[in-house]
Amino acid sequence: MGHMFSLEGITNSIQNxxxxxxxxxxxxxxxFVLVGLCAIGLFATLGLILVLMERRVAAFMQIRLGPNRVGPKGMFQSLADTxxxxxKEGLTPDGADKFLFNLAPYVAMIVAMLLLAPIAFAKGFQIWDINIGVLYISAISxxxxxxxxxxxxxxxNKYxxxxxxxxxAQIVSYELSAGMAVLSIIVLTGSLKISDIVASQADGWWIFKGHIPAIISFVIFIIAVTAETNRAPFDLAEAESELTAGFHxxxxxxxxxxFFLAEYINIFIxxxxxxxxxxGGWMPLHIGHWESFNHIMDYIPSSVWFFGKTFFLIFLIMWFRWTFPRLRVDQLLNLEWKYLLPISMFNLLLMTLVAIMGWHF
Amino acid sequence: MFIIDYIKEVYSAVKSLLKGMKLTGYYFTHHKEIITQQYPEVKQTLPERFRGEVVMLHDENNEHACTGCTACELACPNATIKIITKFDVSPEGKKKKALDTFVYHLELCTMCNLCIEACPTDAIKMAQTFEHSVFDRSLLTKKLNKPGSKIREGVE
Incomplete structure (x- = not known):
């Protein structure tokens, strides 16, 4: 029961x-071919869904309706945009370095694609369970x-x-505090392998088990990755109103x-x-030793848990975008070097203390 | 002390950010009230002085008040209006200048209202229509006087 429709069962039977x-x-x-096709399919669907989701969330937060003409409730809007x-014609400007100009979007895309490898989408459904998964992710990103x-x-073009x-400047600086935030969880799990990190949360997610330091590092992590993915309020790199979309x-x-797709895929990742x-990744909501409660939670498929949590975080990042105004470049660097980095360093020390003394649950 | 100021600063920053998120979160969860206008279904009543396009007023006898004086044509800053005149012959055999065609280029018009102000007989006015898009540019060149219309008696 429950294992019949699991993604793990499907992949195993295909492999057999x-x-x-x-x-x-x-x-x-x-x-390899199947994995590649799945990755491309996931990219295409995610692009369509996330763009539509962004526009609807933005509209609701601004008391508007958003796209509501193409298809039922505007659901085919992003398809029409695609x-x-x-x-449209893909122009290459005369003065551009043609080779690099045409290569750049593919680099952005391939980076996003490589990041997909160690992510566990469901129980036993992972492309590559590398033993340095988290390090791999921060290296590739x-x-x-x-x-x-x-x-x-x-x-x-000067803009x-x-x-x-x-x-x-932004990505290089914010990677530090994102790395620190990740490190504080690694201190607790003692492993860089994604499957080990997920398994360590079988009796409760780290955000609940790790006390205040885990919450602080989660806040720092979400701020840092918002900056790393060049999203508002940290979207100075593509600030439409001042740089006319910046690098693109x-x-x-x-x-x-x-580029647009790579940005959304990066948010997802x-x-x-x-x-x-x-x-806890695909791990259902488990509370300590409440066996019957944990058992009920197991009935919800692990992929639903994973995508539910991921989309909750995506919603959070969209919420940031449609609430906060854009930072100035000096404010951006101040925030990282004077606030996030010292706090995350102190937090890492605190987390290490928690891990050594065994104060976490 | 520095560290206390630092913590206070972080605390007030987080507090104000959460305040903002609370407001947008409230809007997100209470999206019954929509402030934008659902245009094709719901149309706003436009203000009285809204300037959509120049029209010529005709009464029920298909008569207008245009004498063909070309004051509007002279007043127009970008040659939107072209008045073509003819000569009417009255029963007494007197020739009188009259309007033949009032050509109005909507595609050139900036809705500045100068022609309406220049008109001595109030023959033209601004209408409240605004859905002017057409597939062919030539459709924007309009003849404002209706076919068969003539000047109203007594308008000089």
Whole structure:
């Protein structure tokens, strides 16, 4: 019961069938192709859903209705936008560095795609359970700044370059406190492997088990990843009103769409990581030794738990965007270096104390 | 002391941010009241002085008050109006200048109201229509006097 429809069962039966039908090399190759297709499919659906969700959330927060014409309740709006973007011409400016200009959107996209690898979407449903999962994520996510700098530089446009430089300063600084926040959970779990981190939350999520330090590091984490994904109130890199979209000013058509998609995928991924570290990933809500309560919670599929938590965090980040005004660049750097970093360092010490003394549940 | 100020600052910052989020969160959960106008279904009553396009007033006898004096054409800053005149011959055999065609280029009009102010006989006025989009630009060039219309008796 409950295991019949689990994603783990589906992947296992596909693997068994492939291994029994083909030799192991071909089976592995087919699995690669299947994983790639699933990743691309997930990207496309997430792009469509998140763009629509953003617009509806924004509308509701501003007492508007948002897109409500295309399809029932405006549900096909983002699909229509995608068709429009596909049909648009992808211009390359004359003065641009053509090779880098065309490469940059793919770099942004590939970084987002690589980040998908160690994320556990459901029980036993993970592309690559690498033993340094969290380190891998923070390493790869820092490459995303290269795509942005590449786009800004290659555009040969002062607004683009300015946006890219701001983005560079921003991502480099906020990675520190994001890393510190992640580290404070690693102190508790003692492992960088995603599956171990999820398993360690079987008797309660870290946000509840880790006392105040876990809550502080969650707040720092969510602020830092909002900055890392270049979203308002930290969207100086693409500030529409002052930099005319910053690093992707010169992009149009599908090349612009790739940047746009990569931004939303990055939001999904950082929220998935946040959900994994602080809210137990696919782990259902378990409370200590309340066996019967835990058993009831297990009936809800693990993938529902994972996506529920992730979308809750995405909603939180959207809530930030439609509430707070944009920071100035000096305020942005002040916030990181004078507030977030000292607090997260102190918090890490506190968390280490908690872990050593065994004060957490 | 520095550290107390620091903590106070962080506390008040977090407090004010949460205050803002509370307000937007309230709007998000109470989206019954929508402040935007649901345009095609609900149309606002426009203010009396709204300037949508220039129209010529005709009464029930298909008569207008335009004498063809071209005051509006001269007043127009960007050549939106072109008056074509003709000569009416009265029963006594007297020739009289009259309006033949009032050509109005809506695509050039900036709704500045100068033509209406220049008109000595109040023959034209601003209408409240605003849905002017058409598929062909030539449809925006309009003839304001209705076919077969003539000047009202007594208007000089």
């Amino acid at each position: 069938w492939l291994n029994s039908t083909f030799n192991s090399t071909w089976a592995l190759l087919f699995e 068709i429009k973007l596909i049909m 820092s490459i995303s700044v290269i795509g942005i700098l590449m786009a800004g530089w290659a555009s040969n 683009s370059l300015l946006g890219a430089m701001r983005s560079g 000013t010169e992009y149009s058509g599908m090349k612009f769409a790739l 950082v929220c998935a990581i946040g959900a994994t570290l602080f809210f």
